[in-house]
Structure formats: structure tokens, C-alpha cells
Amino acid sequence: MYTQINTGISRYVTFSDTELAIFDSLLEYREVPKKSILLRAGESCDFEAFVVKGCLRKYYIDTNGVEVILQFAVENAWISDISFSIYEDKPSQVFIETLEDCVLLVFSPESKEELFDRAPRFERAFRILMQRNLSVTQNRLFCTIAKSATEKYLDFLELYPTIPQRVAQHYIASYLGISAEFLSKIRAKLAKH
Template sequence: MNTALHNNLSRYVSFTDDELKVLDALIKPQFIPKRTTMLRSGEKCNFEAYVVKGCVRKYYIDADGNELILQFGVEDHWVGDISFNAYDDQPSRVFIETMEDSEFLMFDPESKEELFARVPKFERAFRILVQRHLASTQNRLFDSVSKNATDKYLEFLRLYPTIPQRVAQHYIASYLGISPEFLSKVRARLAKH
């Protein structure tokens, strides 16, 4: 189970077997059933999770009660609240829910800080992960204001090729910021070509 996580972090920094054993000792495997809310708005996020298997959505509820999906987390992705850290008592503004039975490798703030103290190279790897996440978020923002619905959907399929077979269409529409009916029209047009 930890091999995928080792590979994920070793893309950015090389680790020795002994350093990876420190990681393995501090990270906790956890199974969470489908439709479980892992985090609610107003709660403090006390985890950061690597998705071994499953599908998760992170979403926000706006003032009108609409769910706006911010992120999907599938295999080999990380999920949590970006404000997650050991020093900040700010409550989360997001919800995180499993959409399938899911397996995770999870950190709490204390174990993550211990990992950084014992093997400082992990701090560099996680810094790079955060930078990549911020770049991805920025690109998504650019796409949302500059691309039409068809181009947004095609980009979504490039980023999340397995999601259309795993979640209901209205979740994808929420992620794209369009109505489910309009997404149906986009998909029908693409199917004709």
C-alpha cells in the first residue's frame, strides 16, 4: 500500500529506505466508507490524506445553498484543507466527502511535524506538492474565466479521465460551474464529433 505513496513523494525528492520507514511509521492507513463526510465547514481540519483507492470530493456551499465542487481526489492524489497545519486554529470553509469506499494513508498535524523534524527532506517534498497544488488551482481559475464550457469539460477529462464513469453528471457540472442540462448538451455535441 505504501509503495504508491513512496513513488508519489519520490517524484520530487530522493529518499533512502530508512527515511521511507520513518514515513511509514507515522502515516496511518484508514478505510472510510462511501458517502462519509470526513470534514464539515466550521470544523478544524486535522488530517491530510493520500488517496490509495477511491474517490473523494471537496466542496463549498455558497450563500444560496449551492454546492460548488472545488476538487476531486482519486488514486494518487492528496486531499485535505489547504489551511491544514499544526499552528492555525482556523475552521475549515469546505466539506470533504467520500464518493466511493476509499482507502487512505493519513497524517495528523503532529505526525506530519514529527516527520519534518526527523527527516527534513520531507518538508521539501511537501512544499513542492503545495506549489503544484497552487499552480493547478491558478490554472483552474484561469480556465474558469477564459474557456468556454466545451473546453473546460475537455480539460476536466484530461485531468480526471476516470471520473465520468465514477460520479453522477451533476457533480461534474458543479465542478465546471455549469448546469447539468448544459453539460448534457456539451457532451452530446462532443459525441457527434
């Protein structure tokens, strides 16, 4: 059950079997059905989840009542609201919802701190994960500002190659910041080429 997450976290730091056993012992296994809301705006986020199986989305609702998707999380990805809830102790501004039946391995802030106390090298691994997350977020911001809708869609396909077969087109359009109709036109144009 822990092979997937252990392989993922060990890409950044080499751990002993003892350290990985501590890590695994602090994870909570959760099976979560499709269309479950794990976090609502206004709540405090008390988890960081690793996706063993399934697909989730993180989104907010803008002032016009439109859902704006910030992230998809599929196998081997992490999802949480670390920007407001966990590290700043503020109510979340986002929702996290399962789009498929999911299997997750979950940390609470307390279990993560216990991990750092008992196996300090994990702090480095999670710092590297955080830096990678910041890089992805920065690239997404650049893409949103500087690229055309077609370029954004092609970048999306590179980042999330399995998502178009797994989620409704309007979710992808929301992530890209365009209408579903415009996305259909982009896809039709690309199919001709």
C-alpha cells in the first residue's frame, strides 16, 4: 500500500527502511467516493493528501459565482490548501472535491510535525516538494498571463495527459480560464492539424 508514496518521496532524499516505516505509520489511509467535498471555503484545512488512486480538483468560486479550477490532483500528486489553512491558520478560500473514487494517504499537521521530530530528513524532502509546487504555480501564472489559449491547452495536455479522458470538458475549460465552447473550437482546430 505504501510503495507508491515511498517511491515518490524517495526521489528527493534517500531514506532508511526505519525512516520509511515511521513515515508510513503516520499516514492515514482513506477511501473517498466520487463527488465528495474534502474541504469547503471557510473551513480550516487540516490535511495534506497523497493520491494513490483517483482524481481530485481544487477550486474557488469567484465573485460572479463561477468555479475556477486551480489544480487537478491525480495519482502520485499531493493536494491540500497549504497557502492559507495549514501554514497561516486562516480559513480556506478553496474547495477540494473528488472527481473519481479515490484512495488517499493523508497527513495531519500534527502527524507531519511528529514525522519531522522522529525522522528529520523528511523535512528536506517536504521542502523540496514545496519548492517544486512553487515552481509549478509560478509556471502556471506565467502561462496564464503570457500564452494564448491554444498554447495553454497544449501545456495542460503535457502536464495532465490523462485528464481529458477522466473529467468533463468544462472542468478543463475552467482550469484554462476559457469557456467550454472556446475549448471545443481549440480541440477541433488541433484535431484538423
